Structure formats: structure tokens, C-alpha cells
Amino acid sequence: MRRLRSSKFRPFIRETTLDVKDLICPVFVDETISEPFEINSMPGYFRHPLETVADEASSILELGIPAVILFGIPEKKDETGSHACGDDDVVQKAVRAIKQQVGDDLIVMTDLCLCEYTSHGHCGIVNEKQEILNDPTLEILAKTAVSHTRAGADIVAPSGMMDGMVGAIRRALDDNDFKDIPIMSYAAKYCSAFYGPFREAAGSGYAFGDRASYQMDPGNADEALREVALDIEEGADIIMVKPALPYLDIIYRVKKKFKMPTAAYHVSGEYAMIKAAAQNGWLDERGVVYESLISIKRAGADMILTYFAKDMARELNSE
């Protein structure tokens, strides 16, 4: 076996390779700030103000990364997340700014969820018994999808794990002349402690309870296949598994069974762990990032949403 492990042959026989084109870069856009703001639990990662979010998008495209996914931090939150769906709300403004400045070469995806916009921080409408209501939430998500698309979004990405969300969004897009806009569904999204830093990043911590009534139980794998099947039936074009590294088996099974364009989300906690260990000198950041991302790809992901997208792109470009 060692004959092909020399530095000459290793790259030659490598079965899985990482490409800049595999990467999707998350971008946080915050309407309450005027300067980039570093996220405490995600060292080296920033929220961007509306004024400069297009510069950030442009620097991402310059590295050869084909796509960004936008997360909005609104000025005002309320019970029903009503500032998610206005044409002049934060994500809609950011999409327009990016499209105007960067042009159409960059794929602009928008994360579609209410948790950044609701005062209680849950991903849906809540009743007086603190239950998260499914169907009333669908209407708002559908409306939000249409407004993102009207602003110029190329792909919408519902992440709230409401049942029927893909179908509701597909119908709304079709009815509004957006038949060509694909949906990337967060199809198998687990109720994960690895989202901790994201809640600081996006200002979406919740006031009560947890997300277990809508996100998946980490113990379940067959259920992920049912989730994915439903989303495909409802019209999802790209499906996602999230988080990534702790769920490589799910990525593998989903890709094997459905053979769909499959995305994996290397989430905020996965970023924070590596950063923290690297800052302590306990892990080699470059090596661990490469190994994490190549493993996610090897498991079956076609594309990876990762906060290391820019770093990885620089690395790949310099090879």
C-alpha cells in the first residue's frame, strides 16, 4: 500500500478533492451597525453593516467562491417577525446592494427563517401556550421568500424546519412568476448544541424552551431520510444536512439514497471549536480545517457552507 503514498503519487491517486467551487460563504448583515463587528464566540468572523456588505460579497467572489448565504439582523423584532418580509427589510436591502455592486456572477442565497426577526427568538409563530405554530408560520415564510426573490435573491434557503415549508414556498414563488428560483432546503436539520455561537452571531437566542419541537433528534437517522424525501416531493432542488462533521453518516445516507445536489452546513460551533483549540496552540488550524472539509465532501456533500470558506479558498488558490 505504501508505494502510492509518496509525495509524487499521493495527489495523483487522491479520490476526493476540495474545490473553491464547493464552498458557500455565510454572511451576516446587521442593520444596526455601521462598522464590521467581530462576533465574540466566532473569532475572525464579522457581522457586516448594510453600507459595506457588498464589499464583503465582492471579496468573496474575487476568491472564486461561487455563492454566499445571507443572514439578516434586523433593527426591530416583534412577536410575528414582521420585519422578515418587507421589501425594505435588512436582507432585501442587502441583496439589492450586492446585486447592484457585484453583479450577477455571485450566487446570492438567502436564509429564510423567522428566528432572527421574532422577539422570542423561535423559528415560528408562537401561541399563548408557548407552542410553535406550524401552518401560520408557512404563510410568513412564503411571503418572505417572495420578497427575497423580488429583491434579486438567486436561491432561497428555508431553515426553520416547519413541516410543509418547501411546498408553501414553492407555490408562492410559482404564483409570483419566480418559477425559475431554486429552493435549497435545510432538510435534515438537527436540534444541535453546535449552533451556540450562531445565536450570538445572528442575535437569535430564544427566550424560552428549545428548538426540539421542530428540529431533529440527534439519535435519529432514518427520520432524516423521511425529512429529505418529503422536501424533495415538495419541490426542494438542493437538500442540506446540518451540522456536518457530527452527521457524516447522514450526509452519506442522504447522498446515496437520493442522489440530489447535497449541501452540508459546517456550523458555527464547528468553527468555534477549531478556532479555540488553534488559539490555544492545541490544534493546527489549517490542517484541521482541510481535513474537516474534505471529510464532509468524501461523505457525499457536493457543497459545503462553512465559515472557513474564505480561508480555504485562499489556501486552494495558492496551491
Ligand code: PBG
Ligand atoms: C436559523 C438558523 C440557525 C442556523 C442557521 N440558520 C440557528 C438555529 O436553528 O438555531 C445555525 C447556523 C450555525 O450554527 O452556523 N434557523
